[in-house]
Amino acid sequence: MKKLLKTSLKSYFNFFSISIIFLIFNSVSGKAQSIYVTGRVETIKETPLQGVHIVNSYDKSGAITDGNGNFKIKISAKPTTLLFTHVGYKDRKIMIEESDIKDVAESGEMQLLITMFVKDTELAPVEITDAIVEIAYDNPKQWITDYELIGQDEILLLLIDKNKNYLQLLDNDEDIISKEIISDDYQKLYKGILDDINLLGADSACQIFLIDEQIIPYYYTPIAEFDIQRKQVVASTDDYLFTKEILDNYTRIVFYKINKEGDIKEKTIIANIFDTNKDILLELIDFDERISKNANEEKIRRLEEIGQRIAELSSDHLNRRQNNHQIIQLEHQSLSVKFNYASNSSSGGSMSGFYRSMLPIETYLPLLNINNMLYLFNHIEGKILCFDNDGDLLDEVEIDYHNSPYWTKEIIVNEEQTQCFVKYTKDGITTLHELDLDTGTFLQDIVLERHVFPTKIRIRENTIYYLARNYIDAGNKFLWKQKYD
Numbered sequence: 001m002k003k004l005l006k007t008s009l010k011s012y013f014n015f016f017s018i019s020i021i022f023l024i025f026n027s028v029s030g031k032a033q034s035i036y037v038t039g040r041v042e043t044i045k046e047t048p049l050q051g052v053h054i055v056n057s058y059d060k061s062g063a064i065t066d067g068n069g070n071f072k073i074k075i076s077a078k079p080t081t082l083l084f085t086h087v088g089y090k091d092r093k094i095m096i097e098e099s100d101i102k103d104v105a106e107s108g109e110m111q112l113l114i115t116m117f118v119k120d121t122e123l124a125p126v127e128i129t130d131a132i133v134e135i136a137y138d139n140p141k142q143w144i145t146d147y148e149l150i151g152q153d154e155i156l157l158l159l160i161d162k163n164k165n166y167l168q169l170l171d172n173d174e175d176i177i178s179k180e181i182i183s184d185d186y187q188k189l190y191k192g193i194l195d196d197i198n199l200l201g202a203d204s205a206c207q208i209f210l211i212d213e214q215i216i217p218y219y220y221t222p223i224a225e226f227d228i229q230r231k232q233v234v235a236s237t238d239d240y241l242f243t244k245e246i247l248d249n250y251t252r253i254v255f256y257k258i259n260k261e262g263d264i265k266e267k268t269i270i271a272n273i274f275d276t277n278k279d280i281l282l283e284l285i286d287f288d289e290r291i292s293k294n295a296n297e298e299k300i301r302r303l304e305e306i307g308q309r310i311a312e313l314s315s316d317h318l319n320r321r322q323n324n325h326q327i328i329q330l331e332h333q334s335l336s337v338k339f340n341y342a343s344n345s346s347s348g349g350s351m352s353g354f355y356r357s358m359l360p361i362e363t364y365l366p367l368l369n370i371n372n373m374l375y376l377f378n379h380i381e382g383k384i385l386c387f388d389n390d391g392d393l394l395d396e397v398e399i400d401y402h403n404s405p406y407w408t409k410e411i412i413v414n415e416e417q418t419q420c421f422v423k424y425t426k427d428g429i430t431t432l433h434e435l436d437l438d439t440g441t442f443l444q445d446i447v448l449e450r451h452v453f454p455t456k457i458r459i460r461e462n463t464i465y466y467l468a469r470n471y472i473d474a475g476n477k478f479l480w481k482q483k484y485d
Contacts, residue, residue: 039112062452089116133450136479180215237389257391399440414459428452
């Protein structure tokens, strides 16, 4: 009995000791979920450098140095690379290894001193001052979710204040004109081609009316129905609505004009664009019908031939082995295809299974009103089609900006509809290139240097508005503005 008791006690204490060690291990591991990297960036003359952008390559989070060159960024406790960039200076990449993370696991903070060197071209670095970039609405207790510019001098904000969703209308001096509580279901604002303002939620869209400085939500529409209408109707003039239709498995895009007046609505084609790259898509659809779960070598060979055709067009070609699965993933600006087939090691590496997933991507072809004309940006054929307000073709201009890997597939027109900008982003830094619609070349470049990955860019009266996170203040979004000449 005593021997049995001793054995039981010994087993109990062994179990207890193992449990304690397990708990201690978990508590130590828990501390290493994330760490803070803090520090200072300075020039070779040891002067602080303001406005340096820091981007974490692991999750694309970022930070920016203050007036004293100081920064703070939170990173996951995993190896990564921090990229330091500033206009006029050479980029710096700082690799953070697993051993570095272990060294600071107890304190949870790593300190760096970074020196930036002027580029060989000796371009003068751009000095960032509060006079160039400033916050457009300053209330740290409110978290801005979205916004839209209204008319010539008003801003409509969608924000969270004291855990409630509000629509808030501001004048040009940032004074509050009106405020309205709305449902938490709505997380986005959208301004349509007729300057209609809409709240978008997961299930419905709600049009907003501004009457006598009052915000009135009205006219609710199922979100699926709203999305269909938004994608079909792409432009409007005094006499015509212009619509877009995607046909033949995304290989043909047709633009129509429809007269607004009259009992009979005539539908006339103004542009018929064929995406010759998507003939690959049709071949894949037909090829897929002839592939069973057991793909033989001939089918795999044919599959790889098709994959090679896509790869020749692709900006991103990934071919990697994961465990015993060979994965081929190919992406083009108008098509994303993923192939996966398994090799059975017991059968000498023969192909034992296959599946294919395919996602057609709609090519970005905006039709925009600029300077009382209509411009169709045909990024498939590399040209701009210029129409008058009646939809009659006047001219064609060749372009090549869309071939740049830094183009974000976005064209921005100012609220006055007099200027057109092409948006590029490199290492988190966004540049707006003003486009000359007569020649297809750039007129001027405007760099949004104060923040990384700005979103929802709008332009009015030579002022660029955008949303950007303040990484010092819990990552909340704020509305910023930057003037340009």
